[in-house]
Amino acid sequence: MRGFSMLRLMTVAGITFVGVASLPAPTSGAAERPVDTAALKRLAEQVEPGLQGDARRLAAYVDYFRHKLVSDIRLFAFSVTAEAEGSRGVRLAGYVEFPETRAAIGEYLSILGFEPVHNGLETLPAPELGDKRFGFIKSFNALSYAEPAEKEVVTDCLLGDHLFLLREEDGRLLVHGGDGYIGWVAAEDVHRVEEAAFAEYLAGPRVFLLKNQESPGPGGFEAPAGGRLKFVRDEGDDYIVQLPDGNAGRVAKSHGELRHPPEARIDVICDAAKELLNTPYLWGGKTKSGVDCSGLVQVSFASGGVSVPRDADEQCHMGQLTGTRWSRAAMRRGDTLYFINANGRVSHTGLYLGEDQFIHAVSPVVRINSFNPNDKNYDAARDASFAFARRLWE
Structure with missing residues (x-):
C-alpha cells in the first residue's frame, strides 16, 4: 500500500x-x-x-x-x-x-x-448469529441506521441487496450492506440464509431494475429502481427472477436490464496482472521495471478501461462487498482483495484469480499465492490478514 x-x-x-x-x-x-x-x-x-x-x-x-x-x-x-x-x-x-x-x-x-x-x-460476527450470518433485503427498501435506535440514517438498502450480518440487538441487525457500509437494519426486513444459499443467489446473471416495479398481477411485486435480483429465465416480454425469499417474480423487460458476469473484461484485467508476474517490488512503481501492490491493481484495471484510485485504502471503497475474513464463498475472479496490518488498518491489496489463487505485488517480486493451506503457494500471513473483497463489475 x-x-x-x-x-x-x-x-x-x-x-x-x-x-x-x-x-x-x-x-x-x-x-x-x-x-x-x-x-x-x-x-x-x-x-x-x-x-x-x-x-x-x-x-x-x-x-x-x-x-x-x-x-x-x-x-x-x-x-x-x-x-x-x-x-x-x-x-x-x-x-x-x-x-x-x-x-x-x-x-x-x-x-x-x-x-x-x-x-x-x-x-464480529457474533457467534449467536449461528450459520445464518448472511441475508438479503426482502422488503421494498430498509433504512440503515448508525445505532439500533432509529436516529441517524447511514444509507438505504434496496430489495435484493445482500448483507453480511455482524450482530443482533433489539430486533435490529448490524450488517455490512452490499456497498460495505456498516449500519443497523430491522431484522424483519431481512431474509436470512446460510453461506451456500448466499453465494448461490449472487452467482450468475442478475436483473438490474431501471424503474420502480409496481406489478399487482400474478408474479408481480413492488421493487425500487436500483434493485438487483437473480435471473431465472426469459419469458416473452418479462424476465422471471428469484426474489430473496425464494419466490419467483416477473420484471418487465422495459423496467429491467439483464446483466451477465463480464467474463471477457475480467480476462483482460487478470491477464494484465499476470503480465507483471516476477516484476520487482518498487514502492510507487507501476511498470514492468517495478510495481507496488496498489499500482498492480490500478494498472490492471486501467487495461480494462476502469480508473481506480492510487492507494489501497482508497481502492477499498470501490465496488460491492463480496467477501469477508469469515466468508469467501461468494468471491469471483477479478475481485479486489484487501488485507490489514497487525494493528488493524488496510495495508495491502491484490487481485483474486479464482480457485483460492490471488496475485499481488510484494517484496521481492509480484507473485501468485493461495488461500488454501493444501497448496504449495499457500501464504499463511496473507490468509490471516485478509479482511474483505470487492467487486467493481457485476
Missing part, C-alpha cells in the same frame, strides 16, 4: 495533537498476528509524549486510536467505550470487527500506562 506521512495538527475530543498522518505499515506476521508494539508506542506518544495516560482522557484516546488505526468506521465495525477501573485500570466494552483491532487497542492503552486493561471487546 502507498501512503503519505506529513506532520499536522489534529484535534480530537477537544485535545490537540501533533503527529503523522498515517503510521507505517508493519510487515506481515504469522497467523496469530502479534501487535506492532513499536507503531502503537509511536501512536501513544502522539497523545501523551510521556506515556502517562490520564483517565479523564480515555474517550479521547479511544477516539484518536479509531481515527488513526480504523481505516473507515463506515466500513469497519467499531464501537468501543473505555472506563477507568481502580487506580490505573481500564475496562473496555463494545465490539470491533477484527481481532487485530481488539488486541491493538488493549496494547495501546497499556503503553499509555493503564494496568490492568480488562479487554471485554467482542469481535
Whole structure:
C-alpha cells in the first residue's frame, strides 16, 4: 500500500495533537498476528509524549486510536467505550470487527500506562448469529441506521441487496450492506440464509431494475429502481427472477436490464496482472521495471478501461462487498482483495484469480499465492490478514 506521512495538527475530543498522518505499515506476521508494539508506542506518544495516560482522557484516546488505526468506521465495525477501573485500570466494552483491532487497542492503552486493561471487546460476527450470518433485503427498501435506535440514517438498502450480518440487538441487525457500509437494519426486513444459499443467489446473471416495479398481477411485486435480483429465465416480454425469499417474480423487460458476469473484461484485467508476474517490488512503481501492490491493481484495471484510485485504502471503497475474513464463498475472479496490518488498518491489496489463487505485488517480486493451506503457494500471513473483497463489475 502507498501512503503519505506529513506532520499536522489534529484535534480530537477537544485535545490537540501533533503527529503523522498515517503510521507505517508493519510487515506481515504469522497467523496469530502479534501487535506492532513499536507503531502503537509511536501512536501513544502522539497523545501523551510521556506515556502517562490520564483517565479523564480515555474517550479521547479511544477516539484518536479509531481515527488513526480504523481505516473507515463506515466500513469497519467499531464501537468501543473505555472506563477507568481502580487506580490505573481500564475496562473496555463494545465490539470491533477484527481481532487485530481488539488486541491493538488493549496494547495501546497499556503503553499509555493503564494496568490492568480488562479487554471485554467482542469481535464480529457474533457467534449467536449461528450459520445464518448472511441475508438479503426482502422488503421494498430498509433504512440503515448508525445505532439500533432509529436516529441517524447511514444509507438505504434496496430489495435484493445482500448483507453480511455482524450482530443482533433489539430486533435490529448490524450488517455490512452490499456497498460495505456498516449500519443497523430491522431484522424483519431481512431474509436470512446460510453461506451456500448466499453465494448461490449472487452467482450468475442478475436483473438490474431501471424503474420502480409496481406489478399487482400474478408474479408481480413492488421493487425500487436500483434493485438487483437473480435471473431465472426469459419469458416473452418479462424476465422471471428469484426474489430473496425464494419466490419467483416477473420484471418487465422495459423496467429491467439483464446483466451477465463480464467474463471477457475480467480476462483482460487478470491477464494484465499476470503480465507483471516476477516484476520487482518498487514502492510507487507501476511498470514492468517495478510495481507496488496498489499500482498492480490500478494498472490492471486501467487495461480494462476502469480508473481506480492510487492507494489501497482508497481502492477499498470501490465496488460491492463480496467477501469477508469469515466468508469467501461468494468471491469471483477479478475481485479486489484487501488485507490489514497487525494493528488493524488496510495495508495491502491484490487481485483474486479464482480457485483460492490471488496475485499481488510484494517484496521481492509480484507473485501468485493461495488461500488454501493444501497448496504449495499457500501464504499463511496473507490468509490471516485478509479482511474483505470487492467487486467493481457485476
